[in-house]
Structures are given as C-alpha cells and as structure tokens.
Amino acid sequence: MLTFAIRRLVLAIPTLLFISLAIFMVLQLAPGDPLADQPLTIPPEVRAKMREALGVGQPPLVQYWKWLVQIAWVEPKVLIDWLTRESWLLGWLPDTQLYQGELRVLSWQTRSPVMDIVVQRIPQTLWVVGMAYVVGILIALPIGIYSAYRHYSVFDQAGTFITMIGFSIPPFFTGPLLIVIFSVQLGWFPSIYDTTLVVNDWSSFKTQLQQMVMPVMVLALQTTAQISRYMRASMLDNLNQDYVRTARAKGLSEAVVVGVHVLRNSMIPVVTVIALNVPSIFGGAIITENVFKVNGIGQLLITWLFANDLPGVMTLTFIFAFLIVIFNLIADILYGILDPRIRYD
Amino acid sequence: MTEPVPAGPTPIEALHDEGPAAPPRSQMRDIWDQFTRHKGAMVGAFFLVFITLAVLIGPYIWSVDPQKIDIRNKDMRPIYTMLWDSSAKVSWAKPLGSDQLGRDHLAQLLSGGRASMAVGWVAMVLSLLIGTVVGVMAGFVKRLDGILMRMTDLFLSMPILPLLLVAVTLFRQPLRAAFGPEGGMFILIVAIIGITSWMPTARIVRGDILALKEREFVLAARSIGTKPFRIITRHLLPNVLSPILVSATLGLATAIITESALSFLGVGFPSDFPTWGKMLADAVARMEDFPERVMLPGVAISLTVLSVNYLGDGLRDALDPRARGR
Numbered sequence: 001m002l003t004f005a006i007r008r009l010v011l012a013i014p015t016l017l018f019i020s021l022a023i024f025m026v027l028q029l030a031p032g033d034p035l036a037d038q039p040l041t042i043p044p045e046v047r048a049k050m051r052e053a054l055g056v057g058q059p060p061l062v063q064y065w066k067w068l069v070q071i072a073w074v075e076p077k078v079l080i081d082w083l084t085r086e087s088w089l090l091g092w093l094p095d096t097q098l099y100q101g102e103l104r105v106l107s108w109q110t111r112s113p114v115m116d117i118v119v120q121r122i123p124q125t126l127w128v129v130g131m132a133y134v135v136g137i138l139i140a141l142p143i144g145i146y147s148a149y150r151h152y153s154v155f156d157q158a159g160t161f162i163t164m165i166g167f168s169i170p171p172f173f174t175g176p177l178l179i180v181i182f183s184v185q186l187g188w189f190p191s192i193y194d195t196t197l198v199v200n201d202w203s204s205f206k207t208q209l210q211q212m213v214m215p216v217m218v219l220a221l222q223t224t225a226q227i228s229r230y231m232r233a234s235m236l237d238n239l240n241q242d243y244v245r246t247a248r249a250k251g252l253s254e255a256v257v258v259g260v261h262v263l264r265n266s267m268i269p270v271v272t273v274i275a276l277n278v279p280s281i282f283g284g285a286i287i288t289e290n291v292f293k294v295n296g297i298g299q300l301l302i303t304w305l306f307a308n309d310l311p312g313v314m315t316l317t318f319i320f321a322f323l324i325v326i327f328n329l330i331a332d333i334l335y336g337i338l339d340p341r342i343r344y345d
Numbered sequence: 346m347t348e349p350v351p352a353g354p355t356p357i358e359a360l361h362d363e364g365p366a367a368p369p370r371s372q373m374r375d376i377w378d379q380f381t382r383h384k385g386a387m388v389g390a391f392f393l394v395f396i397t398l399a400v401l402i403g404p405y406i407w408s409v410d411p412q413k414i415d416i417r418n419k420d421m422r423p424i425y426t427m428l429w430d431s432s433a434k435v436s437w438a439k440p441l442g443s444d445q446l447g448r449d450h451l452a453q454l455l456s457g458g459r460a461s462m463a464v465g466w467v468a469m470v471l472s473l474l475i476g477t478v479v480g481v482m483a484g485f486v487k488r489l490d491g492i493l494m495r496m497t498d499l500f501l502s503m504p505i506l507p508l509l510l511v512a513v514t515l516f517r518q519p520l521r522a523a524f525g526p527e528g529g530m531f532i533l534i535v536a537i538i539g540i541t542s543w544m545p546t547a548r549i550v551r552g553d554i555l556a557l558k559e560r561e562f563v564l565a566a567r568s569i570g571t572k573p574f575r576i577i578t579r580h581l582l583p584n585v586l587s588p589i590l591v592s593a594t595l596g597l598a599t600a601i602i603t604e605s606a607l608s609f610l611g612v613g614f615p616s617d618f619p620t621w622g623k624m625l626a627d628a629v630a631r632m633e634d635f636p637e638r639v640m641l642p643g644v645a646i647s648l649t650v651l652s653v654n655y656l657g658d659g660l661r662d663a664l665d666p667r668a669r670g671r
Contacts, residue, residue: 019502026508029515164385164658168651170602172609172622173643176629184633279504286506287606291629302610305510313511320504328502 005333012325019321024064027310034108034308054108070105071315075115078104109309118297118316124195125296129285132216136223137274143224144231148239149258159228166225171218175291178214189213193294215292219285223277230273234266268338275331279323379663386659389652396649400458411456411619415447423450423637441641445631454641457619461601461646464534464620468600471539473546473593480550481577485558494551501544509603512537513612526615534607538600546592553585587664594657598650605646621646
C-alpha cells in the first residue's frame with residue numbers, strides 16, 4: 001500500500017508538469033496584450049522594456065521555467081516561512097526565514113503576488129463551498145440508503161425524482177430562482193454575500209448564517225443529487241448479495257444487517273466518489289460564486305480572465321489541476337484502504 | 346425372441362403444454378418493452394421530441410423575427426399575467442411578452458432553443474466520435490493502449506470549466522474573424538465541449554472492447570480472415586452500442602448545460618444572438634420586475650436536461666440485460 005502511494009505520488013509530478021505546460025502553452029496563444037491599457041504615446045523602446053519588466057519578452061519556454069521555479073520553489077518557501085512565523089499550527093517552531101526576497105508570481109493586474117490574493121480568497125470559498133459539500137453529503141447519504149432499502153416505494157420514487165431534478169437544474173438557474181423567492185418576494189436572506197462581515201457576536205453570526213443559506217442550498221442540491229444516486233445504486237448492488245441473506249439467516253436485526261453489513265460495503269465506492277468530487281466542486285462553484293457575488297476563488301478566476309491577467313489565470317488553473325490530481329490520488333488510496341479485496345501491489 | 350418394443354411411456358398429463366409456446370422474442374423487442382415500461386423515460390423521450398420539433402418547426406409557424414426591435418412595445422408581460430393582474434401590459438401579438446428593446450420573447454425562446462439544441466447535439470456527437478475512436482483504438486490495438494489511456498487520464502485531470510473559459514476568451518477573436526460572429530462562436534463552443542468531454546465514453550468503450558475481443562465470435566471472425574477494421578465495425582461496435590447510447594444522453598445533457606453556463610458567464614454567443622443561457626443571464630438584472638424572463642429560459646433548459654437524463658436512465662435500464670424483467 002505504501003509503495004503504491006509513493007509510486008502514485010511520484011507519477012503525479014510528471015502529470016502536473018505536463019498539465020501546467022499544456023495550460024501555459026494555451027495561454028501563450030492569448031491575443032491580449034498586457035500593455036494594451038498603457039498610453040499610445042509611450043515610445044516603442046520603452047514599451048519593450050516594460051514588457052521585459054513584466055517578463056513577457058522572453059521565449060515561452062524560459063517564461064514557463066521561471067514560472068515553474070516560482071510556483072514550485074519560491075512559493076513553498078514563503079508558505080513555510082508563514083507557517084513557522086504566524087500560524088498557530090507550527091508557530092512554536094523558530095522562524096525559518098527561507099524566503100530571501102526572490103521574485104514571486106506577480107499578478108499583472110495588481111502587481112502583487114498572486115498567491116497572496118488567492119490566500120485572501122480561499123476562506124470565503126472554503127466556508128461556502130465546503131459547507132455546501134458537507135451539508136449535501138449529510139442529506140444525500142440517508143436518502144440514498146433509505147430509497148435503496150425501500151426500492152420502488154413512494155419514497156424511492158420521490159427521492160429519485162428530486163435527485164434527478166437536482167441533477168438537471170443548472171446552478172445559474174437555481175441561484176436566481178432562490179434570489180427571486182427568498183430575497184425579493186420573502187425578504188428572508190440577502191441576495192449578495194457580504195465578505196466584509198466580521199463575526200464577533202450572535203447577531204453577526206446570524207447574519208453570516210443568513211447570507212450563507214442560499215449559496216449553500218444551490219451547491220448542496222447538486223451534491224445531494226449526485227451522491228445520493230451513487231449511494232442508492234451501491235446499496236442496491238449490495239442488498240442482493242449472498243452475505244446479506246446469510247446475515248438475515250443468522251437472525252441479525254434489520255438495523256444491523258442494513259446499517260452495518262450492507263452500509264459498510266456500499267460506502268466504499270461512495271467515499272471515493274466523495275473524494276473525487278471535491279475539486280470539481282471548486283471548479284463548479286465559479287457560477288454560484290458569481291451569482292451570489294461571493295468573492296472566492298471561482299470569482300477571482302473570472303475577474304482575472306476578463307482582465308487578461310495571465311500569471312493569475314495560469315496559477316489558479318494550475319491550483320485546480322493540482323487539486324484534481326491530489327484528490328484522484330486520495331480516492332485511489334482510500335479505495336485500497338477501505339476494500340481489502342483490492343491490492344495494488 | 347425379440348419382444349415387441351413397448352410403446353413409449355405414456356406422457357404425463359401435467360407436462361402437456363396448454364397451447365403452443367410463445368414465439369421467440371427478439372432482443373430489440375425485449376429492450377423496447379422494458380423501455381416503454383419506464384414511465385419517466387417515455388415522458389422524457391416525448392418531451393425531447395416535442396422540444397426538438399418546436400425549435401425546428403416553431404420559427405416557421407411563429408415567424409416573427411427574434412431580432413426585430415419594436416421599442417414601442419417594449420417590456421410587455423406574458424399573456425397569462427392577465428389572470429391575476431388585469432392592468433398588466435400584455436398583447437396577443439406578443440404571447441410571452443417582450444424584452445427591454447421590444448424583441449418578441451416567444452420568437453427568442455424558439456431561436457435560442459435552436460442554438461442551444463444545435464450546440465448540444467453537435468458537441469455530443471463530436472465527443473462521442475472522439476471517445477469511441479479513442480476507446481476502440483485503446484482496446485483493440487495493444488500498443489496504443491498505454492499512451493491513449495495516459496492521455497485520457499491527463500484530460501480527466503484538467504480543470505474543465507476554467508479551461509473552457511480560458512479557451513473561449515482566447516480563441517474568440519480569430520475564429521470570429523474567420524467564420525463570422527455566430528459561426529465562429531458555434532465552432533469554438535462545439536469544438537471545446539467535444540474535446541473536453543470524450544473521456545468517460547473512451548474509458549467505457551475501451552473496457553467493453555477489451556472484454557469483447559477475447560470472445561469466441563471475434564476469434565471466429567478472425568479465423569475466416571476478416572480484416573481488423575471489418576471486425577471492429579461489424580462485430581465489436583454493435584456490441585458496445587448500448588454504453589455509447591447511454592453516454593450519449595449524458596453528453597447531450599452536459600453539453601446543453603455547459604453552453605448555457607458559458608453564455609451565462611458572458612463568454613458565449615454574441616449579445617444579439619439569443620440562446621437560453623444568454624436570455625437567462627440578460628434577464629437576471631431585472632428579475633424583480635420581470636421574473637418570467639428568468640423563469641422561461643431557465644425552465645426550458647431544466648426541462649430539456651431533465652428529459653434527456655430520464656431518457657438516459659430508461660435506456661440504461663432497457664439495455665442492461667440484468668435489469669430487464671425486474
């Protein structure tokens with residue numbers, strides 16, 4: 001198992017390298033000019049120097065190599081420094097001071113390090129998207145289990161119908177729909193997520209909850225639809241197995257048969273699906289974040305994309321790819337741990 | 346010496362057939378029977394046919410130009426608003442109302458549906474084609490298997506929606522210049538959706554081909570000298586048709602949603618070219634006053650995708666011999 005994990009981890013590096021190179025080469029084709037907003041009176045030689053300063057003048061491969069060094073060598077050093085200096089986790093360690101003022105990945109739009117902006121945006125995304133994911137899973141599992149147990153019952157039919165609807169209605173429709181119903185007609189929740197809100201007492205906590213309800217609902221609907229379908233199918237596969245009949249024949253109660261024997265076996269594929277879907281939730285949240293004006297990572301990507309900020313777009317897309325590769329790895333390893341029949345070696 | 350052979354044992358009464366056995370049933374017939382028993386799939390199929398016909402024929406029946414600006418009759422409400430609000434500005438000439446420039450909403454819905462469905466179908470066919478070719482090659486040709494499957498894994502690790510956005514914003518101008526604003530956008534969106542969504546099909550097809558090509562009928566075909574290409578088209582492809590069909594429905598649903606999502610984010614078709622996603626996005630700003638402008642295209646997208654998904658569910662049940670007859 002450990003050798004498998006290490007081998008996959010090593011294999012992930014060329015994958016990530018290739019993906020980042022592909023993204024970089026696609027971005028190289030971008031028609032936009034980072035200096036397009038500068039006055040036309042700038043002499044050409046000054047313009048060339050400005051391009052040089054942005055790092056655009058050099059051949060693509062050199063640019064790619066520099067980006068790679070910055071993202072894979074300089075940024076981790078900054079991260080480690082921050083961890084040992086300010087974070088509560090490792091703050092007790094002596095300050096490492098690895099970062100010696102090398103050039104970091106700079107955004108063309110703000111001229112500040114890309115990773116700093118990303119770090120500012122991550123809490124909002126994690127709060128909204130992560131909460132939605134947890135809520136969705138918590139709703140989905142019981143629905144899936146019960147509708148498989150009562151196959152073809154009214155509950156099953158209704159559950160399948162509702163999950164099918166959740167599967168089919170895109171977030172850019174559910175979002176505005178919820179806003180019309182709950183913000184405009186009923187006035188219960190604010191339609192815009194206020195990220196400047198500081199939670200320090202009960203009333204601000206209540207406001208925070210109120211503004212989180214709608215984006216969480218939109219995202220959780222999709223998660224619920226997906227996961228409960230998997231849960232139901234997986235339970236159905238297992239409920240007809242011989243070991244279930246054996247367990248019943250032994251005289252075990254239904255709660256033990258379903259809740260322990262069947263559930264544990266059916267959870268194996270579901271857990272991997274849950275792990276596999278984590279990055280896609282980050283990517284899919286782009287639309288929801290835009291609808292509710294949550295200034296998270298997805299909204300940041302759109303902003304940078306429209307502002308033609310190539311270093312930012314490159315880094316963010318790479319982060320998404322990184323998440324996908326890592327969670328694929330986690331899913332594979334989880335599968336091996338949970339299912340003793342699977343041996344990778 | 347030889348004793349007369351006794352007549353055969355008298356047949357037992359209970360084993361007599363009551364009547365002639367039912368004639369053998371073909372497989373297609375079984376599949377069709379199972380499919381028609383799935384109510385959701387039937388409703389889905391009917392609705393899909395209905396909406397396809399509506400967007401195909403509708404513009405000829407309701408022959409109002411969706412682009413025609415009629416500023417005097419702007420901001421009309423749909424005719425059914427009369428039911429609860431008799432003072433609303435409605436007219437039978439514009440049954441679903443008009444937008445802020447007076448463009449007819451019904452005509453826009455029909456032509457927008459045409460664009461959305463066209464993108465969905467073409468992108469789905471493209472991704473099926475790529476997926477099937479890659480899957481068949483990987484399953485059939487051992488040397489290509491490693492490379493093609495690595496490539497599939499790579500594509501699966503790409504963040505799709507961000508890449509779609511990046512690609513659309515990057516290639517918009519050159520393609521528009523080459524094929525005109527609508528044609529260029531159509532080619533771009535279809536190509537991008539097709540290129541980024543073939544991987545599941547390829548994986549399923551490869552798995553099935555790997556299992557099928559070891560079967561006796563393929564060996565028999567090979568032993569009478571059938572060429573590999575002929576084996577693929579004649580013996581393998583018909584047998585992987587059912588998973589391809591199921592993933593086709595999924596592909597159609599995702600393609601329609603992806604196109605609408607791109608339009609919603611403002612990187613889809615040009616602004617004067619209505620698609621369902623674009624109409625929805627344009628209407629969000631004034632949805633307090635005119636909720637129907639959000640509802641109608643949104644419901645159209647959702648119902649189409651819902652019916653396609655139900656169709657896929659029914660197809661999967663019907664084509665899976667284990668599920669049949671349950």
